[in-house]
Amino acid sequence: MLGSTECSLNHGWNCIPFVEEQMKIPMANFDVDAHVMRLQRDGYTIIEDFLSTAELREVRAGLAPYLDTHAGRNNFEGYKTERVYTLVARGRIFERICEEPRVLALLDRFLLPGYLLTASQAICIKPGETPQPLHADDMFYRIPRPRPAISISTIVAVDAFTAENGGTEILPGSHLWSDAQIASVYDGIDHNTVAQQELIRQLIPVRMPAGACVIFSGTLLHRGGANTSNASRLAFSNQYCEPWARTQENFFLGVPAELAREMSPRVQQLLGYSIWPPFMGQVTARHPIKALDPSWVAPVLDKKL
Secondary structure: OOOOOOOOHHHOHHHOOOOHHHHHHHHOOOOHHHHHHHHHHHOEEEEOOOOOHHHHHHHHHHHHHHOOOOOOOOOOOOOOEEEEEOHHHOOHHHHHHHOOHHHHHHHHHHOOOOOEEEEEEEEEEOOOOOOOOOEOOOOOOOOOOOOOOOEEEEEEEOOOEOOOEOOEEEOOOHHHOOOHHHHHHHOOOOOOOHHHHHHHOOOEEOOEOOOOEEEEEOOOOEEEOOEOOOOOEEEEEEEEEOOOOOOOOOHHHHOOHHHHOOOOHHHHHHHOOOOEOOOEOOEOOEOHHHHHOOOOOOOOOOOOO
16 A cells, blocks of 8 residues: 655654554553563563464465575575565565564664664574674664663564574663673674673573564673574564664665555565654655555656656
C-alpha cells in the first residue's frame, strides 16, 4: 500500500499514519513499563510469547529457500553461519514483524520519533561454529560512551536458544559502561585480548524458547555463542536506529521500489521513506515517499528544480 503522496517536507516523519488497530491484540497484556525498566537497568529484556506457533511455521517456510546455500565470509559473520540479509523484503511475515507493536512501543521510549530500520537479517548458526567476537551493535557510531543507545536490537528465536547451540551471550549492565571499560573490544573485533577474555568470562547465555524475542540496547556487549550441539540454531534480527543515523543496510537499493510501494506506510517509514525534521532525507526538496509513486520521475531527469 503506497503511503500518501500529499506529504510535504513540513509534515515530517509523522505524515505517515499509524494504524491503531494493529496495536490492540498484542498490546492487551503487555507491560511496557516493566520491559522499559529491564532495558534501562540490565540493557536487555525478553518477550517470551512474541511469535505464535503458526507464525513460527510461516517464518520457517519463508526462510527455507535461502538456507543451506552459503556460509559467512569472515569470523564476524561466522564461517559456519548462514545470514540472509534484507529480510524485510523477503516475505509479508517479515514485513509485519518489523512493525510489531510491542517492539515499536519499546522503541518509542528509547529512540526519537521517526526512527529507522537499520538491519534485517536471519542468522542460522551451524554445529561446530565458534563464538562470535564480542561487540556492541552501535559501536561503529564513534560517539563517546557512556551515552544513550543510538540503536536498539531485536533477536527472535526460531529455534530455542540454549547455552550449547549458539544462543546469544550478553554482558548485563555493560550498556552503561564507558569507552575505557570496553577499550579492549575496540582493539580489534577479530581477535581476543587478555582484557577481552576478562569481559568474556562475565557473559551469560540468553536462554529462551522458540518464538521468544530478546530486545537489547545497541550499547550492550554481546556475541553469538559457540554451537557445540549437533543441530543448527535459527533466529532472525531486526535492528532500529535514530532517524539521523546512517543505517547498516541501504534499503533504498536493497528493497526494489515495486516491493516497497506495496508495504505498509509504517514499514515504508522505517525503510527511510520519511523526513527527519526539518528536511533530512528530502529528495530534491520533495518528500521521499513521492519516489514510490509509479509515475515518479527524478526531478534532475525531468529538468525540474
